[in-house]
Amino acid sequence: LTFSRRWCTLHDGVFSYYESNASTVPNGEMKMAEIVCLANNPPGSHGFASTFEVYIEAERLYLFGLDSPEATKEWVTCLAKSLVPPAAEGLLSHDFERLGRLQCKGGLSLGQAKEGWFALAQSTLYACLEGSEKEEAVHLQKLQELSIQGDNEVLVLVERRRTLYIQGERKLDFLGWVSAIQKAAGSSGDTLSEQQLTDTDIPVIVDRCIDYITQCGLTSEGIYRKSGQNSKTTGLLEVLRRDARSVRLREGEHQVDDVANTLKRFFRGIGDGLFTQEHAQAWLKIPALEDSVEKVSRYRDLLDRLPPVNRATLKALINHLYRVQGASDLNQMSTHNLAIVFGPTLFQTDGKDYKAGRVVEDLIGHYRDIFSVDEEEMRKQHEEIQAIMKMRSVVSSGGMQPAGDFICTVYLEEKKTEAEQHIKIPATMTAEELTFEILDRRKIVMKEKDFWSCFEVNEREEAERPLHYHEKVLPIMHSLGKDSYLVVKRQLSMENMLLYLASRVGDSKHGMMKFREEKNVLGLGLSTGFHDRYFILNSSCLRLYKEVRSHKPEKEWPVKNLKIYLGIKKKVRPPSCWGFTVFFENERVEKQQWYLCCDTQMELRAWFATFLFVQHDGNIWPSESSKVRASRTQQDSRLGNLSLIPLRGTENEMRNSVAAFAADPVILEKPHLSSFSCTAHPFCPS
DSSP: OOOOBOEEEEETTEEEEESSTTOSSOSEEEEGGGEEEEEEOOTTGGGSSEEEEEEETTTEEEEEEESOHHHHHHHHHHHHHHHSOGGGGGGGGSOOSEEEEEEEEETTEEEEEEEEEEEEETTEEEEEETTOSSOEEEEGGGOSEEEEETTTTEEEEEOSSOEEEEEOSSHHHHHHHHHHHHHHHSOOSSSGGGSOBOTTSOBHHHHHHHHHHHHHTTTOTTTTTSOOOHHHHHHHHHHHHHHGGGOOOOBTTBOHHHHHHHHHHHHHHOTTOSSOTTTHHHHHHGGGOOOHHHHHHHHHHHHHHSOHHHHHHHHHHHHHHHHHHHTHHHHOOOHHHHHHHHHHHHHTOOOSSSHHHHHHHHHHHTHHHHTTOOHHHHHHHHHHHHHHHHHHHHHHTTSSOSSSEEEEEEEESSOSGGGEEEEEEETTOBHHHHHHHHHHHTTOOOOTTOOEEEEEEETTTTEEEEOOTTOBHHHHHHHOOTTEEEEEEEOTTHHHHHHHHHHSSSSOEEEEEEEEESSSOSSOOOOSSOEEEEEEEOSSEEEEESSTTOSSOSEEEEGGGEEEEEOOOGGGOOSSSOEEEEEEEOTTOOEEEEEEEOSSHHHHHHHHHHHHHHHTTTOSSOSSOOOOOOOOSOOOGGGTTSOOOOOOSOHHHHHHHHHGGGSSOOBOOSOEEOSSEEEEOOBOOO
């Protein structure tokens, strides 16, 4: 491009450019209402120190350039202030590279698209949507999916609890948004925090590799000690670094040792290291301490000093290695053997001494204390590993295809033959993902205030339990008895429970309920039948008192060891139909069962809502119900595992779009800005 100098002004909502400052008739002008997007270009683009772009509704792009980044920022700021409505002025506080208006849909409101103002700043997309009073932020590196759908060119951004659909009304600026968002959603550097991340701040590369090895490699002899093929490791790491989100590791396509080697190579090459250069030496000094209590205290102190992503990643990795050494009788990888491998890898040393290995050995050995892992979390991990090991034994005996998934039957709404759905259940699938998988198959669209959930139904007990949306499905499937099954249906009481929780004070509940033991194992000396008892439920435990005036509880149970089912079998003759069946099981596998009855449905909902609230730290339902796109469908192997973003339109349309970049572009130089107008003596391409 060649540029010509132009004199420019911004006055009364109109941006005009002239042949010179003496000209009275502008060469052209743009009203602020016509501008749909502003974009800052990287330094040095188009031969100028700094350039920016202006897109208008008529599918034209104007390119402006200046010799000073500061001057460019002044112009862009002034244009943005004139462009953005008062409700979206908060977007101007971000150091954005792209700002504009787009049509979008989100959450349950998938009918009419709304207009929104968006600002892209580094890896965060900020949005002010029509009718919304607050600004929303989408962390692009934490997206579960980023794709284009349909002929209407819809950009789909899927987060853990929300899906945002951005529509391209105008091809020119929409393609610019797609390109910018794709770039921002990818890895932006070589440190951990610059990678694509899960919603728990773990790099997707690490999460993918750990998940695959947990499912397919726990029993593999010499896992992490044996080296994979160098060429395959290099290729896999390159693909994962490019876009880990789009990669699905599959048994048969990827070898366990290649994936293990990829994970090790990633950690060895990560910028600043897992322990950070600032604190690495402090970590290496701790193994010399003789007192184990002091060791744990020092490790926990250093853990708190790590950046959030490093801290989350270290916990995930050590948790994984703890699981691997738990199967050392099969894989021959003890804590010591793993430490020999991972010490030099994580500290990025040559391995000539064992200092780094001793740190890793300590972290695995004191895993529960250093990372504050409670008994309930350990129990869930144990159940998950047992389910995976059971699945692997079936695979090795030839009982199922080696796809890393377990095929099971789930029902839609009720248990009958025509409602059966046979679903592959990976070890990582959550109840939320399973629910949407079923709804997808039957083409059921979730409407507003439709609280679809997955339920565990126990026919023998005549009771059911809605699974928490984060709950892993595979361990539950393997624990189901012959009288139990899973069904996906609406949770009719969820709206009322959410309203109750929003209006109540505090996170505890107390009151009278009718109580009955399944068997006389609690030592309460109660006769058969239901008895009035006073209960107090708080964030840590459920206490049973003989009466309201009692000071000492007759019994108490940690709330995280309780499973609450709605319903009571008729055989025990409950005094009302508003009751619970409660199961207790602790780490010593001590089991108890009893029944609780309320007088009204309202009381039942209040108690059940409080149970869910305290068991899941207040997070009983996604803040905005959204479709979790697990991307579990089998891809055509000929296309590989990478998402493809197509260029749409005929050859002429694409040529015209490109030509628009050279149509009437304007270069601004040395602007002078005031609160009412902006003027400059600029260049314009001839």
